[in-house]
Amino acid sequence: MKNKKKKVLIGSGIVLILLIASLIGGSLYMLDFSLRPVNRGKDMEGSMAYMRQTYPHIVPWIDSLNQCRALRDTFITAPDGIRMHAFYVRAPRPTTHTAVIVHGYTDNAIRMFHIGYLYNRSLGYNILLPDLRYTGLTEGDAIQMGWLDRKDVIQWINTAPYIFGDSIRAVVHGISMGAATTMMVSGEKLPDYIRCFVEDCGYTSVWDQFEKELKGVFHLPAFPLLYVTEWICQLQNGWNFHEASALNQVKKCRKPMLFIHGDKDDFVPTWMVYRLYEAKPQPKALWVVPGVDHAHSYRDYPEEYTGKVRKFVEGYLEN
Template identity: 55%
Template sequence: MKKKIKYSAFIVIILAIILDIGTAQYMINFSLKPDVTASRNIETSWNNLKNNNADIAPWIDSIRTNHILKDTFIVSPDGCKLHAFYKNAVYPTGNTAILIHGYTSNAIFMMNIGHIYSEYLRYNILLPDNRFHGESEGSHIQMGWKDRKDILQWMKVAQTMYGDSLAMVVHGISMGGATTMMLSGDNLPGYVKCFVDDCGYTSVWDEFKNEMKAQFGIPPFPILYTASALNKIEHGWGFKEASSLKQVTKCKLPMLFIHGAEDDYVPTDMVYPLYEAKPEPKELWIVPGAAHAEAYITDRQDYRKRVCDFVNKYMK
């Protein structure tokens, strides 16, 4: 009888482990290998951008009609072909903004922010498609952690384009905001002057934990732990190490934090520990009434003013 109980318990444990691993693998595929068909559809992306930004529709039409926005490609050290758009300033300048899009989006959706830098600040703009998005290759979404290494490659491209007078601001939204913060703690070229994070998360772990609860009502243990370990084996990084919070503690350059007061996808509460952890200089703007990644469309005028005022302090 005891042997039978032990055998049954052993079977239950094995089945539980198999179920945990299978569920964790499903989570990785669900989160990091979603359907990005919409991200690949460039024409639809332009139409959506224009429909959501009627105030700059004539500018968008002019850019497309006159083929002002150019394509450029690089091949990463691991052989992945990566794409970006760029637009030179009207007058020659080294001032350049790298603009980083969010989860399952693409570079085109950063063109409303590009309008601020191009038309108000008269900067060059460079808009990469992150891996697995837009016109870039890639096997999975990197949630900003390894994307930051690709952005370093794009910085080198910008230096080739704009020369020794290059001065750079990095501005990201959502996953792009996390990428910006993760990048900010690395050893960066001297031409990088400041950062703008718009609604980035504290870490991939925290974001996935939040979504597991919000979407499925399940706790992080054991699935998130197993998924992180499997992702470490499969893709070379764990969810906890992919931390914006840890990276900003090492950032000495200026950073503007923007977050919607009504954000429940990357909860507004995430921005406060990020802001506290970041050494001076820094600024924080909580946008009343703004949901996730909607700070700009909620208050375009104030968004433009705050970004321009902040960047003008440090892009010298």
């Protein structure tokens, strides 16, 4: 009887160990899948080819920047030693108006050149386009989903006056993960020259987005896999999915913000923008774009998008 009970205990222990090992292995896979994807915005030539094909109206502008050597590179170093890269372009005519433009998940600064065109060519602004960690020409060992990136973007914000002059008035504009980063930045203490924000299809929190993807792609519930993955992320990267919350950050933001989201977005679901907009104190504005999926509002409605941004942003940069 004792031998039988002992065998049952040993068998149960082995099963438990295998379950724990499988859970940890699955969580490590999920974290690598999410934060270290193969397509992480390192293909600079492919990114430029994509922009030329998708936004043909900006091609003459890109070519003119290259011909005149107006598209410049700059590097800074983060406090943890990461070397960070950004492109910048001065306005066609001297101005204080400046845009800091933040790219999305697995993208890079090049893949935000359409928004660069909007501000530089259409509105006549200086533009600064950082590569976030693990993308473009910026170093790093993982995508940080906007949470650690918010500190890097603030460092770029602090660098902007050294590039464009100390009297700048600036907007921060992000798309997708860049929009979440923008909202995460908005809840921090910022220089007075940051006047407003534009977020286009950003998520409420990393937890909400990963929970949605886990269910949609892998057909799995949040418990227990996402909880263990979050714990491992905390150990590896120093942050967790719940604290990486754009929703909590916009609650603290008192500067103006324009929210943009396609009403057919099923990657960052449209319901998220309503929660974000409701949480944000005034002043604020919302444009839910009909018939548009994820991150394609400018592509599908370039003139209207430009007009909405112009009307919102210039009112705050002029004063």
